[in-house]
Amino acid sequence: MDTTGTLDEALDRIHLSGPERHGWLSNHAPMAVEALVRHGQARSVHRWVDHYRDKLEEMPPPTAPIAAADWQSALGDPRRIADWALYFEREVIERPWREVLAEWWPRLLPGIAGGATHPVIRVGHAVRTLLSGPRTDPRTVELAHALGYWAARHAPLPPLGRLGPASSAAVALDLVPAVPDQSGGIEARLERLTAFPQWPAPDDPVDSASGPVVPVSAAEAGRTRLIELVAAATHRYATHGHGEPVMLVHAATAPNAVLRTLPALPRGLWAPSLSAAWAASAAVTAAYTPATRAALPAMTNTSPEEVFERAAAHGDDHTIKFTDTALDVGDGLALTAAVRSIELNVPFL
Template sequence: MSDTTGTLDEALERLHTTGPERNGWLTNHAPMAVEALARHGQAPAVHRWLDRYAHKLEELPPPSRPVTADNWREALGDPVRITDWTRFFGRELDGHPWREVLSAWWPRLLPGIAGGATHPVIRTGHAVRTLLTSGEETAPRRAELAHALGYWAARHQPLPALTPLAAAPSAAAALDAVPPVPDQDGGIRARLVQLTGFPVWGGAPDPETARARLVELVTAATHRYATHGHGEPIMLVHAATAPNAVLRALPALPRELWAPSLAAAWTAAAAVTAAYTPAEAAALAPTSLTLTPEEVFERAAAHGDDHTIKFTDTALDVGDPLALAAAVRSVELNPPVF
């Protein structure tokens, strides 16, 4: 559903005075969380949620030097240029239709999909969904796309060269076959540099097949959290939310970009899985299979954790009982905010 109260636009305007990160690396999840809250009938709670999140927000970093059509390549992947990139995309979106801007920059940004622990592409997916479904292209929603794309460009970081491993017959089997990184200590950047290869999966001969396989990937990664989320409850949500962000963007993109989008989404999901997958699966509690989607999202909203809210939003997109059970598992595993 779409927020018709104006609350989301108000929240985005609040947030656009703040930067996409804090403490030099940690992501500002508020724009994504408030979009999910507003979409799932929790608009009255948005400003209260933001008030409680406010201590995690920092001001926009100072600009360095403008990004232009001539110098953007040298600025790609430079986090010091976050504000420069955001202003660049603001100018682009002022002068061109947002779908045109997205389509031009999507293939340039896809190779760095894992940068920023996949948060930039996830923020982009939320921004695109709002523009696609809101029925009204408001200034705050266009500005949110500029912030999301600017964050992605500034944190753009390709993965190391990867060796193709044995082919897998399904997305679920491919995720199960992803080899874990050898050293499971340290943050995600220390883990991603250890990647050497992924199973071959997801090649698509046509756009519709690519879309179907992307749906399969989101479903498999969401289901897998129900039994593997304990490996790292916060970080493993991104194995599902990153490819789902790509899926949400597909309707706004030319069909020739759908197959490369699937390939990038598989890389992102596999990278997060390799970085944090546990050695053993956990049993699934059958009682978690009996809740309605509305009840599950209400639990996530009351819990208040931003990752839990976003993962539950993805689980509701999948919509089946195992996906809802995975969402309940995220409520159980992640520390509550409220």
């Protein structure tokens, strides 16, 4: 919990800006500053935002209000980013934020890969803040802007076939076929996806739930498998992150955003949340996985606190967020992967 007021101050500064610049590059500031404060680096936040402000653009002007009766027509329209932000600002003022989240989560999940998964990651950081501290205006506005960004960038993946079942998340990620043509940006690459391994297996409780009532076992299985997926994707970065050091962090940070959101959601949404998180992680893996696996780096003996201090000093937003996820996983290989991200990505500060 932030007791300094720094997070709210930083969010107020950031909310003067839109969620993107140059029409498609994401604003990572709210996610990075939340992670910095979370891990005891509040003193560096305003300096970091000062450096980042050249990457911020004003929120574009609104075009027309989003109406509850015809929101589908505006879903996935990036020209409506400001309209969506204003819509969700009204929603979280008039209703409890958990209620708004529970209503919109299943609507947005099919488009989890939109915006290169940045919108769902931003939602995960916002929800973590609201779950762990007081509800303040900057924190609820942050959730509103995150949900609005997701709605504007909502983009379902193409229809996908199912490959054979995989015994674990790590095996499933290894079996994800790379997009043959890895030219162009992530949107072009995701359009070329064809099929993913089947994970979890058909006999897993999370995959066998049916009907309007989801058994407790299926919900808990969904959470357990999601923890497994986040760990597997984080570990995999240690040997595959060189394929695309920035983009491959999202194979871990996107499912971790979903994991962070589960406690705020009805348990009936946990199993479908796993399915969406797996699709996002597999999609990023397919789009950017390298042709060759690197040797496993020497395991770090640096403490989690020291690893995050290194990430904060490095300053790169993706590195900060990936290290934040690695600390959630918490084991030696995850910390080694975090150190690898510090080595691979270009320093920002």
